[in-house]
Amino acid sequence: METKKIPDIVVARLPRYLQVLQHMKQEKLVTTNSKVLGDRLGISAAQIRKDLSQFGEFGKQGTGYSVDFLINTLRVILNVTDAWKIVVVGAGDLGHALAHYQGFTNRGFQVSMVFDNDPRLIGKQIGAFTVQDTADLIDKVRAAEIHVAMLTVPASAAQKVAEELVKAGVTAILSYAPIVLNLPHNIQVQYIDPILQLQHMTYYLE
Amino acid sequence: METKKIPDIVVARLPRYLQVLQHMKQEKLVTTNSKVLGDRLGISAAQIRKDLSQFGEFGKQGTGYSVDFLINTLRVILNVTDAWKIVVVGAGDLGHALAHYQGFTNRGFQVSMVFDNDPRLIGKQIGAFTVQDTADLIDKVRAAEIHVAMLTVPASAAQKVAEELVKAGVTAILSYAPIVLNLPHNIQVQYIDPILQLQHMTYYLE
DNA sequence: CATTGTGAACGGGTTCACAGCA
C-alpha cells in the first residue's frame, strides 16, 4: 500500500503540481524549484517541499527539481502511468463534451464507452463512440474491466446508475449530478457541481 | 462587509448545506437537525452547528432547524437571493451544456449571454441564446452589468479571455480551462478540471 | 551558494462535552 499516513489534502495537491509541471515541460523548462512552482500555484515553497518529501527525495540542493523526473515520479505516485479506461454514463451535452474532450490522453485517461437510456440516443455516434443502452451497462463494463466512471445523468437517476456501476466493478466515480451519492466506503467518489463553486464566489461579491 | 473572520473553508461548505436542504424541501421535510444534515453530507454534527453558529443562531434546542428558514438564511449569506446573470465564453460542447442546463434557476444564477470567436459558431442559436462574437465581449458584458462568468475556451485562449472579462467588469470567474489564471487579487476565481479529481481518486485505486 | 529536506514551533480548524433552552 502506498497509503501510509499521507493526508488526503496533500494527495489532492499532487495533480495540480503535475498539471503545472506538464505546462513547464511544454515551455521547454528542464529544471524548476519549489519557489517557482509555488508562485505558479499560489502555494508556499515550503509546502511544496514538504508535500514532495512525503514520498521521497526528488530534488537536488542548489539546483531544484528535474521537471521530467518529477513528472514521471508524480505519475507513478498518482497511479497514472498508463491510461485508465473511462465509461461515460449519460450522453447529453455534458456526456458529449467529455466524449469529445482531447485533454484526457496525456494525463492518464481515455474514454472507452458511452451509455444512455434514451432510445433516441442509443446507437447514435459520438465521435469514436456508439452510445450503448444502459440496460447492458453492467455486463459491458465488467467485461471491459473498466474501473473509472464519469456520471452525467440527471440527479434523479444518479443514485441508481451509480449502484449499477459499482456492480460492474467500477471503484472510482466522478459525478456531475448535484446530489450526494450513497455508496460503499471502498468506492472513491468525487463531485463536480459548478453551482457550489459559483455560490462560494458570490459570498465574497459586492 | 460580511467578510469578518470566517474561514474560507467554512464558506465553501455552505453551498453544500444549501444543496442538501433544498433536496429536503423537495422531500417535504419541514425541520431537520445537525445530526441528519451531517449524515447526508458525511460531516460531523458538531461541525455543522459550529459553521452555522458563525452567522447567528438559527436553530431551536430540542427541535433542530427549520428547513425553509435555513434555506432562506443561507441564500442571504451566500448572496444568492436573486439570480446572478452569467456570461458563458466558449460555445463548444461544454458551453452548450451550460447554456442548456436547467439547474441554475433555483440556485441563484441564470445564463444571459454566450460568446465565441469561431465564425462558424457566431450567430448560431443555442437554446434561447444567440452566440455572439467575442470581439464585442467587453462592451456587451459591461453594458449588461454581468459580474459572473464561466470560461469554457481552450487553455491557450483562457488567460486572454479572462483578462477581457475583468475589463468588462466581471469579478467572479469559474474556469474550465486546465491552467492557473493570473488575475488581480480582487477577482474571485474557481476552477473545474475533472482530471485533477480523477487523478486524486486513482491514487487510492488498486 | 542556492535550494532542498525536515524537526520544531505555530496556528487554526475540528471535535468534545456540557450548559442552556424550547
Added chain:
DNA sequence: TGCTGTGAACCCGTTCACAATG
C-alpha cells in the same frame, strides 16, 4: 427530553528556520 450553541481541548496541517549538500 432533545438538540443547539460554544468554550476548551485536541489534533493536524502549515510555516519557520536552518543544517545539509550538490
